[in-house]
Amino acid sequence: MESSGCSICLLKSEVVKDLDTSELNTLGKSCVEAVFKKGETIFKQNALSSNIIYLQTGLVKLMIEGPQRIQILRLKKAPCYLGLPTTMGDKINNYSAVAIEPVSACFIDINVFKNLLRINPDFSYEIIIELCKNELKQFHRCVKLVQNEIYGRLAGNLLYFADEIYQSQEYKLPLSRSEIADMVCTSRETVSRILNSLAKDGIISISGKQIKILNKSLLEKISEKG
DNA sequence: GCATTAACCACAG
DNA sequence: CTGTGGTTAATGC
Numbered sequence: 001m002e003s004s005g006c007s008i009c010l011l012k013s014e015v016v017k018d019l020d021t022s023e024l025n026t027l028g029k030s031c032v033e034a035v036f037k038k039g040e041t042i043f044k045q046n047a048l049s050s051n052i053i054y055l056q057t058g059l060v061k062l063m064i065e066g067p068q069r070i071q072i073l074r075l076k077k078a079p080c081y082l083g084l085p086t087t088m089g090d091k092i093n094n095y096s097a098v099a100i101e102p103v104s105a106c107f108i109d110i111n112v113f114k115n116l117l118r119i120n121p122d123f124s125y126e127i128i129i130e131l132c133k134n135e136l137k138q139f140h141r142c143v144k145l146v147q148n149e150i151y152g153r154l155a156g157n158l159l160y161f162a163d164e165i166y167q168s169q170e171y172k173l174p175l176s177r178s179e180i181a182d183m184v185c186t187s188r189e190t191v192s193r194i195l196n197s198l199a200k201d202g203i204i205s206i207s208g209k210q211i212k213i214l215n216k217s218l219l220e221k222i223s224e225k226g
Numbered sequence: 227g228c229a230t231t232a233a234c235c236a237c238a239g
Numbered sequence: 240c241t242g243t244g245g246t247t248a249a250t251g252c
Contacts, residue, residue, distance in 0.1 A: 150231085150232070176240065177241065186233085187234070189232090189233080189243085190231095190233075192242055196242080208241095230250085231248100233246100233248085236245090236246105239240105239241085239243105
């Protein structure tokens with residue numbers, strides 16, 4: 001990939017603003033761009049990983065195979081980095097990333113990336129902030145999943161899609177009922193039933209995968225209290 | 227005990 | 240892939 005192309009794509013990233021031209025050129029030389037269709041795997045759990053991935057466009061789900069079944073960890077929306085924890089923290093991928101919308105992404109060699117961290121403190125700082133924010137979010141999500149009842153967990157997820165993924169109270173569900181079940185640790189049947197029941201109570205409206213949040217404050221209450 | 231919740235199964239659309 | 244109904248196990252009152 002050309003370094004010029006790379007700097008254009010990376011300008012979208014808050015983090016990469018901190019890199020100077022020569023650093024960008026190093027990055028550019030090792031950057032390989034790839035596109036993925038919906039449903040294609042970007043990287044796979046248990047496979048060797050040697051790249052950090054910068055997600056330029058699209059939406060991705062991170063999933064991990066648990067002892068019982070697949071767990072969807074979270075969604076990742078462009079622009080952002082993918083695979084930081086799994087590539088820096090282990091040789092082998094601890095989770096998989098699958099495109100749920102068409103994706104374009106840049107693969108950055110791990111050694112080039114590590115070198116950038118070393119020579120550019122501002123860049124490293126931004127990365128650390130990003131990682132810490134993610135960890136905090138995961139803590140909260142974890143507590144919710146363990147302590148909340150199913151209504152609360154699902155309500156929380158509907159709000160998550162609205163506020164963090166789409167920034168809209170009306171959106172098309174990015175996942176099937178069964179995948180949502182894998183996200184909130186329940187069965188697909190329960191997801192169907194609860195969505196219908198929330199609709200019946202006038203809190204949301206649904207038509208296929210189209211969701212509209214009608215009573216946000218009540219949904220938030222459900223999300224908090226279960 | 228009885229009611230409620232949610233998982234699992236099976237069978238349509 | 241979804242929705243529904245029946246069944247069942249666990250939990251709470």
